[in-house]
Amino acid sequence: MSRVMALGAIRTNWRSSNISVVTRLAAASAVLGVLLIVAMLASLSMGPVSIPVTHVASIVLEPIGLDFATYSRTEELVIEQLRLPRIIVGALVGMALGVAGATMQGLFRNPMADPGIIGVSAGGALGAVIAIALGISGIFYQALSAFAFLGAMGAAFLVYGIATVGGRFNMATLLLAGVAVSAFFGAIVSAIMILVPSNEALREILFWLTGGLDSRSWEHVRLAAPPIIGASAIIFVMSRDLNLLMLGDDEAKSMGVRVGAIRPGLLAAASLITGVAVAVSGTIAFVGLVVPHMLRLVVGPDHRVLIPLSAVGGALFMVIADTIARTVVQPAEFRVGIITAFVGAPFFIFLLIRNKRHTTAF
Amino acid sequence: MNSLKSVVVLMGVLMLVLAACSSGSNxxxxxxxxxxxxxxxxxxxxxxxxxxxxxxxxxxxxxxxxxxxxxxxxxxxxxxxxxxxxxxxxxxxxxxxxxxxxxxxxxxxxxxxxxxxxxxxxxxxxxxxxxxxxxxxxxxxxxxxxxxxxxxxxxxxxxxxxxxxxxxxxxxxxxxxxxxxxxxxxxxxxxxxxxxxxYDALREVTGSKPVSDRQRVLSLTSYSDKIYTAGANSTEGGIIEAADGINVAALAGLDGNPTTSLEGVISMAPEVIFIPQPPDSGEPFREQLLANPALAEVPAIKNGRVYVVPNKFFTTLSFWNLRGAEHLALLLWPDDFNSGEFVGFSFPE
Incomplete structure (x- = not known):
């Protein structure tokens, strides 16, 4: 189906009863939610330290009084301090990338848009690479995340600044500015990689650029959860407006959308959660592109459904990918960014081939 | 004819001299x-x-x-x-x-x-x-x-x-x-x-130990949250073997220098951990390991046997690794080396 037809579907559907939206959302959320819980519990049960499932269940359910198995202190600490925070950070990052991807694809009316399209990922990468090259990342805790976040936000402000004229910005200019800033920052990263004297630092940069969830702690959960959950909620609230923006600015305005406020608001929220995700996990490719796209093939382009499902779907995808990353060659680890591409790309291609004759996306 | 003979003899002598020079400066x-x-x-x-x-x-x-x-x-x-x-x-x-x-x-x-x-x-x-x-x-x-x-x-x-x-x-x-x-x-x-x-001097000490006394050793380094270990066919692995330790990473099937996790460290249960990286980043990593409650039951953590070692002996790939093996052997068998001091290697004058 063409983009025009898809927009027509939105035009027709958004006026239809909210009950159908709620029903679709509830049904799909229930399915994905159950899958996410199962994936998180399975992930909690797997790792280099062998812990019986009954012990895992007992440790997880102990806070609500269901303590039915005897487990060791080490098992408890492995679950509580090592696996659980890592899984939660993974879910948050997946949620952020999924929501940001769906938002960017909607805003740019382009299914190939991803969270990094306006330079946020490249900025985060540059910040992290500077921290590594200067040796700051090994000296004080959270330096890498802080630098990555500053880089991501710096890139976002720079791109917005370039695209803004007289207090308003043009989406085409924004897109081009994002491409240019990403390329420029990418060149700086490459230059640093050539000039950095230490092999360890070089290896560290390469590893960071593929994204990972190594050694994520409750500190990272505390850092990532409020902005990701908060900004995702804001995007969800604005999802009806995002639907209307896809009809074009004039039509959206005629339906009461404050285009001048909603669009930068959505961009800022999507940039924020992408920046936070990059800060705690490095640049993980493919999640923000493939998850919303896959879900759109299943549930259609209505962002009132797509945004929350992209959150749950992104979380599910990341939890599965990270479980594979940390167990497939244990006690060594794979980079989760490699797994997301390995798992996501073939599945994405499969869906594209399967749906190419009757795709309804855009 | 005589002059020809003289030339031939002279050339022969010259060749012998050249040959001698060549041999002398072999x-x-x-x-x-x-x-x-x-x-x-x-x-x-x-x-x-x-x-x-x-x-x-x-x-x-x-x-x-x-x-x-x-x-x-x-x-x-x-x-x-x-x-x-x-x-x-x-x-x-x-x-x-x-x-x-x-x-x-x-x-x-x-x-x-x-x-x-x-x-x-x-x-x-x-x-x-x-x-x-x-x-x-x-x-x-x-x-x-x-x-x-x-x-x-x-x-x-x-x-x-x-x-x-x-x-x-x-x-x-x-x-x-x-x-x-x-x-x-x-x-x-x-x-x-x-x-x-x-090498022989080192083996003299380590070789006298019963097999049951060999200790489980793990090399760890950390850069920006990522933890690397050293399995089989790694420089650090060779050093562990030279010091007669058991490389638990190699035992777990790891090869080269892959990344691992804190949970991986627990599963490998080392008795000695050494950190071959500069003190400014190695010491904070050591402190993190010792302070992490999840690692408290790992033998090396429990007994405080986590050491930051000079990385120039452990991560280079040359005979200087032997100096690293001596350093590690001293950590493994502290009572068996009289002076506790090792020197570098000689250089040409």
Whole structure:
């Protein structure tokens, strides 16, 4: 189906009863939610330290009084301090990338848009690479995340600044500015990689650029959860407006959308959660592109459904990918960014081939 | 006719003198008397890469990673591109014969020859930059790109690409091969004896221990939240074996230097953990390990046996790793080394 037809579907559907939206959302959320819980519990049960499932269940359910198995202190600490925070950070990052991807694809009316399209990922990468090259990342805790976040936000402000004229910005200019800033920052990263004297630092940069969830702690959960959950909620609230923006600015305005406020608001929220995700996990490719796209093939382009499902779907995808990353060659680890591409790309291609004759996306 | 005879006799004498000179400077020392050919060729015969062990003159040919390479004369302007080769080279030839090194070699934290390399230039892997030093021999590692080697060959600079080994026998052979390439076989044999003697001294202590006393050892480094370990076929793994420890990462099936996790550390249950990285990043990592409650039952953590060690002994790939093995052996068997002090290796005068 063409983009025009898809927009027509939105035009027709958004006026239809909210009950159908709620029903679709509830049904799909229930399915994905159950899958996410199962994936998180399975992930909690797997790792280099062998812990019986009954012990895992007992440790997880102990806070609500269901303590039915005897487990060791080490098992408890492995679950509580090592696996659980890592899984939660993974879910948050997946949620952020999924929501940001769906938002960017909607805003740019382009299914190939991803969270990094306006330079946020490249900025985060540059910040992290500077921290590594200067040796700051090994000296004080959270330096890498802080630098990555500053880089991501710096890139976002720079791109917005370039695209803004007289207090308003043009989406085409924004897109081009994002491409240019990403390329420029990418060149700086490459230059640093050539000039950095230490092999360890070089290896560290390469590893960071593929994204990972190594050694994520409750500190990272505390850092990532409020902005990701908060900004995702804001995007969800604005999802009806995002639907209307896809009809074009004039039509959206005629339906009461404050285009001048909603669009930068959505961009800022999507940039924020992408920046936070990059800060705690490095640049993980493919999640923000493939998850919303896959879900759109299943549930259609209505962002009132797509945004929350992209959150749950992104979380599910990341939890599965990270479980594979940390167990497939244990006690060594794979980079989760490699797994997301390995798992996501073939599945994405499969869906594209399967749906190419009757795709309804855009 | 008489004059012809005189010329023939004179030429014969001259040839004998030249032959004697050639034998006397059999490439391996400029001032020392000629080494006996037979024992020397016997020693060289067992060294992979030396094509004709009986040829101790110039030119000489070696069969190395980049094929057959002929060196026309004793190299006087040597340039090496890897830290490990730099460390072997400086142990073999006077520093004045090295014209440039890799930048890593100049960093005292990582290099055992930084004090010697500080006076020479640093190179990147740009062929033109290398040519600017006018070297008559370049030594490359297995990681040096083929096009870089080809570019140097095309401008007439011989390149010898060799692998450095991390086992005792391999290290001795590395030393002798490079000694042959540099025309310093005497010095190479002297250094080989020194290295061999220190291996033997180490084995004398560790070999006396019952197998049941061998300790489970894990090498860990951490850079920016990621934790790396050292499995089989790694430099650190070779050091653990030389110190007669059990490399638990290799035991867990790991190869090379993969990343691991804190949970991986728990599952490998080491009795000793060593951290071969600079103190400014190694000490905070050590503190993190010791303070993490999830690791409290790991034997090495429980008993406080987590050590930051000088990475220049543990992460370089040269005979200086033996110094790392001595350091580790002292940590494993503190009561068995009288002085508790080890010295470096000798350099040519």
């Amino acid at each position: 490439g391996d020392s400029t001032s020392a008397p000629a080494a006996p050919v037979a024992p020397l060729s016997t020693v060289l015969n067992g060294v992979p890469g030396i094509v004709d062990p009986t040829n101790t003159g110039w030119p000489r040919t070696v069969d190395v990673l980049n094929g057959l390479v002929t060196i026309d004369a004793k190299p006087e302007r040597i340039l090496t591109v890897s830290l490990g080769h730099d460390e072997v080279t400086y142990a073999m030839v006077p520093a004045s014969r090295v014209v440039a090194t890799g930048s890593y070699t100049k960093l005292a934290q990582h290099s055992n020859v930084a004090h010697l390399a500080e006076a020479v230039g640093a190179i990147t892997l740009d062929a033109e930059q290398v040519v600017s030093y006018n070297p008559d021999l370049v030594i490359a590692s297995p990681f040096t790109k083929a096009d870089f080697i080809d570019a140097l060959r095309n401008v007439g600079i011989p390149v010898v690409q060799t692998k450095l080994h991390n086992d005792p026998d391999g290290r001795i052979q590395d030393i002798i091969l490079l000694g042959y390439v540099y025309g310093e076989v005497d010095r190479a044999l002297e250094l080989a004896d020194e290295v061999r003697a220190r």
